[in-house]
Amino acid sequence: MDKIEQYRQFVKHILTEHSQIATPTDRDTVKAELIFDREHDHYQLAYVGWQGDKRVFGPVMHFDIIDGKIWIQYNGTEDSVAERLVEMGVPTSDIVLGFHSAFKRQFTRYAVG
Numbered sequence: 707m708d709k710i711e712q713y714r715q716f717v718k719h720i721l722t723e724h725s726q727i728a729t730p731t732d733r734d735t736v737k738a739e740l741i742f743d744r745e746h747d748h749y750q751l752a753y754v755g756w757q758g759d760k761r762v763f764g765p766v767m768h769f770d771i772i773d774g775k776i777w778i779q780y781n782g783t784e785d786s787v788a789e790r791l792v793e794m795g796v797p798t799s800d801i802v803l804g805f806h807s808a809f810k811r812q813f814t815r816y817a818v819g
Contacts, residue, residue: 713776714749716794717769718742720787721751724767736762747771770804775817777804788816 707715718740725738736755743749751766767787768780776796781787788801801816811818 710747710771710774713771713796713800714744714747716791716796717749717771717776719794720790721749721767721769724783724785725751738766772802775800775802775819777802779804781805 741750770777
């Protein structure tokens with residue numbers, strides 16, 4: 707399996723795992739939606755639905771694969787998905803914390819871009 711395909715599988719695995727964590731109550735209709743766009747390499751987990759009379763809609767995590775690197779565009783969880791990717795075998799030089807500016811990224815152990 708080539709590197710990009712392996713990265714796709716890692717990202718899908720993390721998102722799928724997180725989609726199964728949420729356990730809405732019987733009266734709630736909030737659903738975890740997995741969005742996998744292989745053509746453009748965009749991957750996202752979002753919550754959509756209603757919690758009582760309150761609308762719930764928003765991303766939980768968003769990853770892109772750009773120029774052979776995994777960009778973590780958004781992480782709305784307390785988990786360090788970057789560390790999880792490292793544990794799966796992704797080198798830190800192939801992980802970009804896209805939610806930080808390029809200036810801040812230079813001070814992390816991950817790629818700048």
